[in-house]
Amino acid sequence: MRREYLRAMTLVFASVAIGVVGWSGHALLLPVALGFPVLWSIARTRLVVAFVSAGYFLAASRGLPQGVAAFYSSDIWPGLLLWLCASLGFVAVHTVLWTRNSGVRPFRYLVAAGLMAIPPFGITGWAHPVTAAGVVFPGWGWWGLAFMTAGLAGLVTRTWPAVATALTGLWLWSAAIWTEPTLPEGWRGVDLQMGASLGRDAGLQRQRDLRATFQNAASDGASYVVLPESTLGFWTPTVERLWGGALLASAATVIAGAALLDATGYDNVLVAIDSRGGRIVYRERMPVPGAMWQPWRSLFEQSGGARADFFANPVVPIGANRAAPLICYEQLIVWPILHSMLHDPDFVVAVGNGWWTGGTSIVAIQRAAARASAKLFAKPLVIAFNT
Incomplete structure (x- = not known):
C-alpha cells in the first residue's frame, strides 16, 4: 500500500510539473504537455487519474484565481471557485473515460481529447496537449494535426517510450530551426x-x-x-x-x-x-x-x-x-x-x-x-x- 501511495503521489506531482512547464508561456515548451497522456495511461486507479488530471489542469491554469480577483477587484475566493469549477469538465471527462484495458485505452483517450476540443466541454478546454502540434510539426497543417493525434494515441499505449522518443526528436529538431510566424505584408x-x-x-x-x-x-x-x-x-x-x-x-x-x-x-x-x-x-x-x-x-x-x-x-x-x-x-x-x-x-x-x-x-x-x-x-x- 505504501508503494502504491508513493507511486500515486509521484504521478500527481509530475502532472503539476508538466502543467507548470508546458503552459509557462514559452511556445517551444508546449510539447512538455504531451507528458500528461502518458501519466493518464500509467495511472492504476480511477481516483489517481482524477488527481493527475486535476493537478495538470489546475497547474496549467494557475493564473486564473489572481486574474479573476484583479478583474472584479475582489479577494481571491471568487477566482478560486471559478478555477475549481472550470477544472470539473476536464477532470470528469478524463476520469470517466480512463480504463485499465490497454487495448481500448487509445480510443478512450482520443474520445477524451476530442470532447475537450469542441463544445460543450471544449468551452473550457484549456491546456489541450494537441496545441503542441504547431511546435512539433510546424508547417505540416492538417497532416501535422493528424500525426499529433496519432502521437497522442501512441502515448497511452505500452509502446509510449518509443512514441515519446520520436516526438521528442521532432520537437528538438523543430526548436533548433524555429522561427517566429511572419507578419502579413502591409x-x-x-x-x-x-x-x-x-x-x-x-x-x-x-x-x-x-x-x-x-x-x-x-x-x-x-x-x-x-x-x-x-x-x-x-x-x-x-x-x-x-x-x-x-x-x-x-x-x-x-x-x-x-x-x-x-x-x-x-x-x-x-x-x-x-x-x-x-x-x-x-x-x-x-x-x-x-x-x-x-x-x-x-x-x-x-x-x-x-x-x-x-x-x-x-x-x-x-x-x-x-x-x-x-x-x-x-x-x-x-x-x-x-x-x-x-x-x-x-x-x-x-x-x-x-x-x-x-x-x-x-x-x-x-x-x-x-x-x-x-x-x-x-x-x-x-x-x-x-x-
Whole structure:
C-alpha cells in the first residue's frame, strides 16, 4: 500500500510539473504537455487519474484565481471557485473515460481529447496537449494535426517510450530551426499599455491619443494597423464619425476591438475603419465563460452578458485578404482556430485585453498558443494586446 501511495503521489506531482512547464508561456515548451497522456495511461486507479488530471489542469491554469480577483477587484475566493469549477469538465471527462484495458485505452483517450476540443466541454478546454502540434510539426497543417493525434494515441499505449522518443526528436529538431510566424505584408499589430482604462475611458482625449497611435504606426507604410480588444470601447455612431473623419486623408485601415451593445446584451467585435467609414468585421465566437458569456441569464429572463456566436464568421474578408480572427479567450481553446483553418484563411489576427492578468502567465500563454497555431498551418500572424 505504501508503494502504491508513493507511486500515486509521484504521478500527481509530475502532472503539476508538466502543467507548470508546458503552459509557462514559452511556445517551444508546449510539447512538455504531451507528458500528461502518458501519466493518464500509467495511472492504476480511477481516483489517481482524477488527481493527475486535476493537478495538470489546475497547474496549467494557475493564473486564473489572481486574474479573476484583479478583474472584479475582489479577494481571491471568487477566482478560486471559478478555477475549481472550470477544472470539473476536464477532470470528469478524463476520469470517466480512463480504463485499465490497454487495448481500448487509445480510443478512450482520443474520445477524451476530442470532447475537450469542441463544445460543450471544449468551452473550457484549456491546456489541450494537441496545441503542441504547431511546435512539433510546424508547417505540416492538417497532416501535422493528424500525426499529433496519432502521437497522442501512441502515448497511452505500452509502446509510449518509443512514441515519446520520436516526438521528442521532432520537437528538438523543430526548436533548433524555429522561427517566429511572419507578419502579413502591409500589416502591423500594436501593443498598448493602458491597463484597465482601455475601453472604459470614453473621453475625447483618449480617442485622440488612440488615433495618434494608429497614425504613428501607419506612418511607416503599414496599410492595416491592428489595435487590441476593447480599444474603441462601445461602438457607436459618434465613435465611428470621430474615427472616420480622422481617416479621410489616410490610405490605411485600422482594425480595433469594440463592444456593440443592445437591449439584450452585447457582442465583442472587431471593427475595420477606413476613409469610407467603419464596419463590424468579426463577432467573437467564444467570449470568456462566466465573466462575459453568461447563458444562464436567459433562464431567469435577465438581459446582459456577451453573446457567443460559436461557429459564425470563421474567416472575414479584409481588403483583398481573408483573415482568421481570434479574440482573447479564443486563443486558449482548440476549436476556434481549427474552425477557421477549415476555410483556409490567408493569415491569423490575434488580439486581447489582458490588463487583468498582471503577475500571471496568461497573456504569454495566449501568445504562445496563437504562435503555435499559426506555425502549424504556416500562416502569418498579427498580434495586438493591451496590458
